[in-house]
Amino acid sequence: MLVIRWYGGIQLGTGGLARAYGGGANKCLQQAERLPLIQRSSFQLECSFSELALVKLRLAEVNGLLESENFTATGVQMAIAIGPEHVDTLQRQLADLSRGRIVLHKATTE
Structure with missing residues (x-):
């Protein structure tokens, strides 16, 4: 998964960045289609x-x-x-x- 944040001039700090990236990743995972893993x-x-x-x-x-x-x-x-x-x-x-x-x-x- 890749989360990209375009810098908009607002300083978030490390905690804010972690929440922003984590929130983006969470939304992706919640909306993603789940597929079964098949061993081959x-x-x-x-x-x-x-x-x-x-x-x-x-x-x-x-x-x-x-x-x-x-x-x-x-x-x-x-x-x-x-x-x-x-x-x-x-x-x-x-x-x-x-x-x-x-x-x-x-x-x-x-």
């Missing part, structure tokens, strides 16, 4: 161009996120994030649609 794990995969649309469809069905995609001469490298409860389902679906060519690889963190 990151994976990498490669698919052919012809499989890309189906991979994205299957990813959307499990509420997955496409973090990045890199087009190469032979296909597409993708970084995705999905909930742990959907890993087995998505892996099975991707293997079925690609005859076993698409495999999810756990992303490594550096």
Whole structure:
């Protein structure tokens, strides 16, 4: 959160500044929409161009996120994030649609 106060010529002092910034932050938090936090794990995969649309469809069905995609001469490298409860389902679906060519690889963190 970022609170900006344009100086208007009134000296507030440290207590006044703290109240002004705290009040601005409080109003933002009170009015903000609350969203649930969803735990996701990151994976990498490669698919052919012809499989890309189906991979994205299957990813959307499990509420997955496409973090990045890199087009190469032979296909597409993708970084995705999905909930742990959907890993087995998505892996099975991707293997079925690609005859076993698409495999999810756990992303490594550096």
